[in-house]
Amino acid sequence: MSTRWYPIYQRGNPQLRVFLPNFWMKLVRPEHKQPENIVRFITPTQMSDHDIKQYLEKIYKVEVASVKSKIKEGLIKRQRFRGYIIKEPDYREAMITLPPGQTFKFPDISTEKEKRDDDEIKKFQDAASQSFDKFKEMNKDRPGVPGWFSV
Amino acid sequence: MNKLSRVLGVVRNQLATYVPRINATTQAAVAPTADPKVPAPAKDKHEGLMEFFDVKENWTTNEVRVGRSWRKEELRIKSNQDLHKLWYVLLKERNMLLTMQHEMNEKWEPFQSPERIDKVHESMVNLEEVVRERNRAYYLLETGETGERPGRVETNKVGMxxxxxxxxxxxxxxxxxxxxxxFGCNRREVAKFRLYYNEKIWLGRLKEKNRNTRHVMKLYKRFPDLDEEALQAEYPDVNLERVKRWNGAQGHFMPRNL
Incomplete structure (x- = not known):
């Protein structure tokens, strides 16, 4: 069981149970515009459609109407300076259809982060300008004196 | 999920290890919306699928502070049931992290605290090792065998x-x-191949020995007072007594006993 090695299934034997599945799944943005009830996943190539359905239904309690999946080849690129070829691993792309009445919208994560980052940068800029104002205030009566001169 | 969080909440308090946070969406789902005036929750919020994403507070932060991964000693004192539950928590956490990383990479944003993936992976490896230990012990007790996948050294098609x-x-x-x-093989061709292959290996070893001998000779030429024991330990297959007497091993020094 835990050795990740399963006996061959013979008809009439009890069904094999997976106690510690080690498949991963990624929920990703669809490449092209899709209807609202379609969700795109990236999974390992070993996973079958049945596996994907069971995985979502049993672990995530998501109702699945249908699964369509295909293996996609990883990107093949050329290394910029040495010129050798780099291949990214293959993956399985699964398109899940939710049952009627259910929809899913991919959340906007990065835009919120951008907003937050802008705020932080603004905070730093404000702090810097304030400290410079303080410095100018201190050296009002002695222009041209370097910052390290006074205590 | 709530039951699960309760079980793991106790564990988290005791050991202060990295138990991933349960998504906010599942907790929010408990609140009933019986009031007809209150608009129904947005259709886009799919509870199960939102578990693939981090908690909303972590979307905007630049760093997510987490504890360390689970150690084997801690996992060994847990029951099988707890380990089984923890496995699924870790599995979901890994999926969540991979999803977030993919999304951030696509948007050219830095992924917050990527070491979380390694920590979860380490925990999963440790957990599986602990389960395997138990499995082995059980099988040894019941059947006298380890229950692991059997294996042996075999000879393949080309005699390797x-x-x-x-x-x-x-x-x-x-x-x-x-x-x-x-996968069957022609034995005569395999024998021929093995002959040439062994010859190649043998020649390689011979060349290495000659190379070492010449190197030792040059060493003797430069350093006549070498520590011979250390040299012999470094190059065990070189005959030092023989190399010392060669012309190439004599340096441009004055003879000792003039």
Whole structure:
């Protein structure tokens, strides 16, 4: 069981149970515009459609109407300076259809982060300008004196 | 999920280890919306699928502070049931992290605290190792065997040795003609190949020995007072007494006993 090695299934034997599945799944943005009830996943190539359905239904309690999946080849690129070829691993792309009445919208994560980052940068800029104002205030009566001169 | 969080909440308090946070969406789902005036929750919020994403507070932060991964000693004192539950928590956490990383990479944003993936992975490896230990102990007690996948060293088609991992087959190999055609071998050709191959290995070893001997000779030429024991330990297959007397080993020094 835990050795990740399963006996061959013979008809009439009890069904094999997976106690510690080690498949991963990624929920990703669809490449092209899709209807609202379609969700795109990236999974390992070993996973079958049945596996994907069971995985979502049993672990995530998501109702699945249908699964369509295909293996996609990883990107093949050329290394910029040495010129050798780099291949990214293959993956399985699964398109899940939710049952009627259910929809899913991919959340906007990065835009919120951008907003937050802008705020932080603004905070730093404000702090810097304030400290410079303080410095100018201190050296009002002695222009041209370097910052390290006074205590 | 709530039951699960309760079980793991206790564990988290006791050991202060990295138990991933349960998504906010599942907790929010408990609140009833009976009031008709209150608009129904947005259709886009799919509870199950939102578990693939981090908690909303972590979307905007630049760093997510987490604890360390689970150690084997901690996992050994847990019951099988707890380990089983923890496995699924870790599995979901890994999926969540991979999803977030993919999304951030696509948007050219830095992924917050990527070491979380390694920590979860380490925990999962440790957990599986602990489960395996238990499995082995159980099988040894019940059957006298470890219950691991059997394996042995075998000779392949071209006469090379490799570690063969056994698996179950419907047909035994001697009755499997298809398999024999594919993986059986011509013994005479294999013998020829092995002869040449062994010769190549033997020549390689011989060349290495000669190389070492010449190197030792040059060493003697430069440093006549070498520590011979250390030299012999470094190059065990070189005959030092013989090399010392060669012309190439004599340096441009004054003779000792003039």
């Amino acid at each position: 040795h490799y570690f063969f991992k056994a698996s179950e087959h419907v047909v035994p190999p001697e009755h499997n003609n298809h398999w024999f055609k594919k």
